[in-house]
Amino acid sequence: MQDLTGKVAFITGGANGIGFGMARAFLAEGMKVVIADRNEDYLAKARAALLGNNAVHFVRADVADRANLKAAADEALAAFGKIHVLCNNAGINGGGTADDPRFEAFDRVMSVNFGGVLNGTKLIVPIIKAQGEGGHVVCTSSMAGVVPLPGLAAYSASKYAVRGYAESLRMQLAPHGIGVSCLCPGATRTGMLHPPEDEPEKDFHEAEASEFQQALWQAAREGIDPLETGRMVADAIKANRFWAFTNREFLDEVIRLNREMEAAFPDQLPPPGRLKFETMRAEVSRDLLMAGNRRKTDQGGEDSMLEFGDTGAVGEK
Numbered sequence: 256m257q258d259l260t261g262k263v264a265f266i267t268g269g270a271n272g273i274g275f276g277m278a279r280a281f282l283a284e285g286m287k288v289v290i291a292d293r294n295e296d297y298l299a300k301a302r303a304a305l306l307g308n309n310a311v312h313f314v315r316a317d318v319a320d321r322a323n324l325k326a327a328a329d330e331a332l333a334a335f336g337k338i339h340v341l342c343n344n345a346g347i348n349g350g351g352t353a354d355d356p357r358f359e360a361f362d363r364v365m366s367v368n369f370g371g372v373l374n375g376t377k378l379i380v381p382i383i384k385a386q387g388e389g390g391h392v393v394c395t396s397s398m399a400g401v402v403p404l405p406g407l408a409a410y411s412a413s414k415y416a417v418r419g420y421a422e423s424l425r426m427q428l429a430p431h432g433i434g435v436s437c438l439c440p441g442a443t444r445t446g447m448l449h450p451p452e453d454e455p456e457k458d459f460h461e462a463e464a465s466e467f468q469q470a471l472w473q474a475a476r477e478g479i480d481p482l483e484t485g486r487m488v489a490d491a492i493k494a495n496r497f498w499a500f501t502n503r504e505f506l507d508e509v510i511r512l513n514r515e516m517e518a519a520f521p522d523q524l525p526p527p528g529r530l531k532f533e534t535m536r537a538e539v540s541r542d543l544l545m546a547g548n549r550r551k552t553d554q555g556g557e558d559s560m561l562e563f564g565d566t567g568a569v570g571e572k
């Protein structure tokens with residue numbers, strides 16, 4: 256989608272932080288924006304900040320509640336007639352460590368961070384497909400979905416899940432002219448990551464905090480402005496770029512991780528059947544991502560390009 260003017264975006268978690276940054280960046284591109292959020296206070300603040308702007312519509316929606324999200328999508332259509340860009344952005348922190356025996360917090364994080372992406376996609380992508388005008392889906396993962404973070408197992412697992420889902424979605428939607436981007440922010444100054452002075456009512460003593468905590472606060476102070484993140488997302492949509500990385504400081508770690516993976520592969524060469532299959536599979540994936548593969552879809556029917564059955568066979572149905 257090279258020109259966003261007049262297009263409609265539906266942003267979950269759009270009333271604060273990165274979602275609100277996207278909303279403002281998209282409005283500056285001449286888009287219409289539906290801000291869907293669970294938090295009434297954030298919605299009220301966002302409404303006040305954009306007072307008088309007719310290109311924005313606000314709706315209360317919990318991404319973990321499918322009926323609720325479906326009603327919000329219907330309301331968006333009633334307001335603007337179409338949806339072209341879906342931003343699955345709502346997310347929460349926490350959820351516990353890998354060896355925490357409790358389930359509840361883990362389930363909650365998965366249901367919002369990953370479940371919200373799943374629900375948004377399953378409910379809204381069919382609308383975008385049916386319009387036949389192309390579109391774009393942005394899934395907000397995190398650098399926590401690319402590099403491991405100590406102590407944040409639930410959050411990390413949810414964000415790796417978002418990333419994996421987005422990578423597959425990208426291949427399924429390319430033949431429909433619908434792009435997918437995976438947004439992986441690092442420190443961004445939002446409701447989720449903020450220095451203590453953003454909460455003046457709380458009594459804090461920075462000098463008594465651990466060095467790690469102090470460093471985290473400083474990173475929050477130097478976090479990316481969410482509006483800047485929103486602009487990067489708009490650029491990724493226009494360029495149809497999958498990866499949307501915002502924080503340069505992770506690059507060396509990503510390189511190191513990839514090298515560690517490369518070094519862990521066995522030397523033994525694969526037998527020809529396995530090699531043939533994996534070469535075919537990689538080619539099918541590449542084809543799906545290339546412009547011009549719409550022709551094959553037209554011949555084979557919807558979603559016929561890549562189906563792995565129980566037999567592991569690849570091909571058109």
Ligand code: NAI
Binds near residue numbers: 318440441444446
């Ligand atoms: P934020 O807390 O400022 O904004 C999150 C928004 O999502 C809020 O408006 C909140 O009300 C909404 N929300 C939460 N649960 C919801 C639900 N169940 N249904 C609908 N809306 C819901 O936080 P931020 O930072 O803007 O988070 C946005 C996304 O960015 C999240 O997915 C987060 O995991 C991700 N992220 C943020 C980073 C940061 O440094 N702030 C870093 C990496 C990823």
